[in-house]
Amino acid sequence: MSDKDSAGSATTVGGSSIVEVRTTARASFIPTIRAVASDLAARADFDLDAISDLRMAVDEACATLVDVAAPGSHLRCTFQVLPERIQVHAEVEATAGTTVSTDTFGWRVLQTLADEVAVQHLPGADGHATVGIVLDKRAGVPTR
Amino acid sequence: MLAVGGEVDTLTAPQLADDLTQLLDDDAAGTAVVDLTHVSFLASSGLAVLIRAAHRATDQGRPLHLVATARAVTRPLEVTGSDQLFEMHTTVDDVLGEPGRPSN
Secondary structure, X not given: OOOOOOOEEEEEXXXXXXXXXXXXXXXXXXXXXXXXHXXXXXXXXXXXXXXXXXXXXXXXXXXXXXXXXXXXXXXEEEEEEEOOEEEXXXXXXXXXXOOOOOOOHHHHHHHHHOOEEEEEEEEOOOOEEEEEEEEEEEOOOOOO | OEEEEEEEOOOOHHHHHHHHHHHHHHOOOOOEEEEEEEEEEEOHHHHHHHHHHHHHHXXXXXXXXXXXXXXXXXXXXXXXXXXHHOEEEOOHHHHHOOOOOOOO
8 A cells, every 4th residue: 555655654674564644733733633533444444434434533543632732833643543443643742731622522532432542741851741541442342 | 393404512512502592482382393304513512502492491391302314413412312301203204293383
């Protein structure tokens, strides 16, 4: 698929495939990122509900992060395609002390859509921090 | 009736919110229908807007009818359980064809 992903890069590490997309942290680029998510899930033989769920989960994670991103910073979204599941790691640079609110409707939806989801806060230098969301989606319909 | 197309996400949800407010406030008694047949993506922000409109319609003493067939719309509604808040239909005729109902 390396001929298709001009928006990012694809490498294979230890049997899994990694695709990374980096954009300016702006809402107008999120449609591109969720399209990549949807495409990867389809190629990984996810069922149709799981493809829809991943697309929506990635959209929600990215929208949440773009909201807290420092002006002019980047949104980096890494997809690791593993057997039967895709792990997504999205992150932005934010002002130190910025947190992602997890008591929102959007976060509850994200928890419903993904099999696993977590927020990561990593303090950085110069009053900045990295805020990330890691989510995991299995190829089949989750049993809930 | 309000017909919506394209992608409903954080960029477009505010427009949908405005249109729904207009739909529900212009005629507070008629059959309120939102045709989502041509929506290709529904984000949680769009879902939240629809849910708020459903509550508004309930306050007015009527249901909010949604027309949707695409998985991009039905899956988010079902997986979050919010489909329970609406009268779901697969075609506009399903709603407007009801005997005794005016087609607005």
